[in-house]
Amino acid sequence: MDNNHCCACGIGECMGHWFFKTADKMVVCSNCLLKIQTVLGKAFKMTLTDKEEKAFAKSHTSDYFIENVKGIESITDLKDGLSFVVNYEKKTILCNCRKQGNPLAGNAVHRFDQIIKYENGQNTYEVQKGNAGHPIMRAIVGNAIAGPAGAVVGAMTRKDTRRTETRQGEYYINLYFQEDDGSVSIASKLFGQDGVNQNASMEYAKFEAFIKKVFTVEEEPNDAAPAPSNPIPAADEIKKFKELLDMGAITQEEYDAKKKQLLGL
Numbered sequence: 001m002d003n004n005h006c007c008a009c010g011i012g013e014c015m016g017h018w019f020f021k022t023a024d025k026m027v028v029c030s031n032c033l034l035k036i037q038t039v040l041g042k043a044f045k046m047t048l049t050d051k052e053e054k055a056f057a058k059s060h061t062s063d064y065f066i067e068n069v070k071g072i073e074s075i076t077d078l079k080d081g082l083s084f085v086v087n088y089e090k091k092t093i094l095c096n097c098r099k100q101g102n103p104l105a106g107n108a109v110h111r112f113d114q115i116i117k118y119e120n121g122q123n124t125y126e127v128q129k130g131n132a133g134h135p136i137m138r139a140i141v142g143n144a145i146a147g148p149a150g151a152v153v154g155a156m157t158r159k160d161t162r163r164t165e166t167r168q169g170e171y172y173i174n175l176y177f178q179e180d181d182g183s184v185s186i187a188s189k190l191f192g193q194d195g196v197n198q199n200a201s202m203e204y205a206k207f208e209a210f211i212k213k214v215f216t217v218e219e220e221p222n223d224a225a226p227a228p229s230n231p232i233p234a235a236d237e238i239k240k241f242k243e244l245l246d247m248g249a250i251t252q253e254e255y256d257a258k259k260k261q262l263l264g265l
């Protein structure tokens, strides 16, 4: 342990994290400070250089951090830096949240029992393909049909080939929390906004598995009560209906309705 590595997790200062000085002149990283927030049950302010974090680090010794970050799991997206931090002992989760209807987001700590809904899956969007044909051209050619140019008609008449195709968009994860005042907060994360490639789907799968574990832990103790409908299989169901849609077995309307129903919207 030295002053170039976090006293609690051992990560080096060159790893892109912010570092803060502890009371006994060691250093602690910003990720470990995130973890501590799940112990406190409240989030510091969003900005990493925040005085609150600095002051907190300075008023606690390295022993405090070593003791308190134990067993707390976190996952961080290196691209946008957004984290989910889960404290299984305290049953609290820290993530970037916004109030429903408010675009502004910031870190917040919630209890597991405040989680009311989880959605995950892949967005789809529609694109217009084909072209509208050449009705004017057709009219002209049609007028000329009495002449010797009859054979041209077929070649010049272009059919209206407009159609709507459904494309796969980015992956999403939405976690809904019920605040104690009754309002709803949402933690949203998208993967593959600049192209759904293998990286995006791997990153999505990683986060999905991480959050899924929270539900597994949460549902264990209530063995007497009937298991609440697990929100996660919705994505599998939607996938099935998407296949039916692609096969042409159901219409877009039927698919949209089913998807809405499955997501509980």
Ligand SMILES: [Zn+2]
Pocket (backbone or CB within 6 Å): 006, 007, 008, 009, 010, 011, 028, 029, 030, 031, 032
């Ligand atoms: Zn650390």
